[in-house]
Amino acid sequence: MIEEQSIIKVGMADLNVGSQDSLIRTTGLGSCVGLTLFDPGKKLAGMAHVMLPSSDIAREGQLNIAKFADTAVPELLSRLLALGAVRSRIVAKMAGGSQMFAFAGGNDTMRIGPRNVESCKLALESLRIPLIAEDTGGNFGRTIEIACSTGMLHIRSVQKGTKEI
Amino acid sequence: MELFKNFKDFKMDVLKEVGNIGAGNAATALSQLLNKPIDMAVPKVQLLSFEEITDKVGGAEELVYAVFLRVEGEAPGNLFFILTPDAAISLLNRIAGIEILPDQELGEMEFSALSEIGNILAGSYLSSLADFTSLSMYPTVPALAMDMAGAILGYGLLQFGQMGDDALLIDTTFLEGQNEIEGQFFLIPDPESFPKIFKALGVPFDND
Numbered sequence: 001m002i003e004e005q006s007i008i009k010v011g012m013a014d015l016n017v018g019s020q021d022s023l024i025r026t027t028g029l030g031s032c033v034g035l036t037l038f039d040p041g042k043k044l045a046g047m048a049h050v051m052l053p054s055s056d057i058a059r060e061g062q063l064n065i066a067k068f069a070d071t072a073v074p075e076l077l078s079r080l081l082a083l084g085a086v087r088s089r090i091v092a093k094m095a096g097g098s099q100m101f102a103f104a105g106g107n108d109t110m111r112i113g114p115r116n117v118e119s120c121k122l123a124l125e126s127l128r129i130p131l132i133a134e135d136t137g138g139n140f141g142r143t144i145e146i147a148c149s150t151g152m153l154h155i156r157s158v159q160k161g162t163k164e165i
Numbered sequence: 166m167e168l169f170k171n172f173k174d175f176k177m178d179v180l181k182e183v184g185n186i187g188a189g190n191a192a193t194a195l196s197q198l199l200n201k202p203i204d205m206a207v208p209k210v211q212l213l214s215f216e217e218i219t220d221k222v223g224g225a226e227e228l229v230y231a232v233f234l235r236v237e238g239e240a241p242g243n244l245f246f247i248l249t250p251d252a253a254i255s256l257l258n259r260i261a262g263i264e265i266l267p268d269q270e271l272g273e274m275e276f277s278a279l280s281e282i283g284n285i286l287a288g289s290y291l292s293s294l295a296d297f298t299s300l301s302m303y304p305t306v307p308a309l310a311m312d313m314a315g316a317i318l319g320y321g322l323l324q325f326g327q328m329g330d331d332a333l334l335i336d337t338t339f340l341e342g343q344n345e346i347e348g349q350f351f352l353i354p355d356p357e358s359f360p361k362i363f364k365a366l367g368v369p370f371d372n373d
Contacts (some may be wrong), residue, residue: 012215012225012319013330028315031323051319051326055319058327067326100320101233101308112323141316143226158228158312 007145010034013067015048017079018148025145029096031113033069033136034144035120036093037076037129038151039085045148046080048072052112053119069119077127092129093153093165094120095144097136113137135164177210179368183294184208184335188291188350191286192339195348198260198282200342212331215322221336222247222349225315232283233308233320236291238301240361242354243321244290246283247314252281252348271311280309290350298365299308321353329355 008018010026018024024047033050034118048066052058056070081087097117102118117136124131135155137141145154156162176251185208196203219225230253232246248256253271257263261278265271284307294303310317327334335352354362363369 010316012219012322013326028219028313028319030312030319032319064330067330098316100310100312100316108371111238112320139310141313143313 008143010047010049012049013051013064015046015066015072015076015079016045017044017076017083019044019083020148022148023145024148025143029142029144030098030100030115031096033094033096033116034078034142035069035073035087036144036146036149036151036153037080037090038093038146039079039080039089040091040151041089042083042085043149044080044083044085045146045151046076047144047146048076048157050116050120053115069116069123073120073123073129073153074127078130089134091130091151092124093151094131095135095142095153095155095165098138098140098142100139100141117138135163135165170313172212176363176368178245179363179366180333180335181208182211183297183303183362183366184210184337184352185352186297187290187294187352188334188337188339191290191350192337194286194289195339198285201341202333204340206340208335208337210333211328212333214215214331215319215326218322218332218334219318222314223249224316225313227314228311229314230279230309231309231314231317232280232287233310233317234284234287234291234304234306236302236352236354237354238295238303240298240300240302240354240358242352244304245318245321245326245349245351245353246286247317247349247351248279250311253311256282256348265351276309279330280307283307283309286350290352298362300361300365318351324355325353326339333359 006022008024026049035046038045097113138161143156191202192205228249234244236242254265337350
């Protein structure tokens, strides 16, 4: 019997969690980073579509915590813990953070992809969550999907085909 | 978003006119390159969520060709010229005389030709805007990408990401013949540019 799999969509600057047979997907990651957390014991996973490295630069009135690496990662962790995940088992994977356009003498904005990756790593380190796999950098977009049952991260790109990490 | 909360209809109309003048010139340039009449849809000025912006080009995963130019000067922003793969191939064929076989991948020469076409169109778009507003606006060297629309357009939204979850964009669709879509222009001015554009056009920005 084929299990019905439900797909949970995560938009840009958004985050969500899922369990059991669901898949969590975010499409068209460019310089944004798709960060996932997974508890293999409880088969719980979460994904954040991180757009910017740090909430320090935010000028908005009400902060969207899913948008920034430094706020999205702790929020995703607490959402998983609230569902009953065991903290010590949680592992992270991530993909994205590319430099979509190359310019000579590019300014800081041009380097936003690599900075998003660095910032996600710092956030994981400070929460002592191991990063067990990543597919970051390059100059192409990615669509990613994590299976909540296995923690397998499926990555699709136009130029490099598909891979799983 | 705070910045746009008080945008009155007439301000949207001013921005629409800004798009109209820029795109009008670009359409003329394209029509000269193709030696064919090019129609242009009335520009739309919309405040859209990030998700809605990628929906406008068929969804975040849709494959597109995009020429991206960063606009520098007094009213900085991002300018995208977006083509479907079919439109890109048809443009290459008709403007540069390059034949592309089905399933053939585009090489360096094709990319370079597309980027030059984008450069010409964006240049005429911007120079007419600069004339109209008397603001200095000049494009960087164009960069071309063929990728998922979400990954490409996401890049143009970073400045807005610092302020909220919406961006204001001015978009125009070019059409040729039987509604065959030739391309879409997206001008995404940086948030800081709006007061300058309005001031240059004599529209009061404060106390709406």
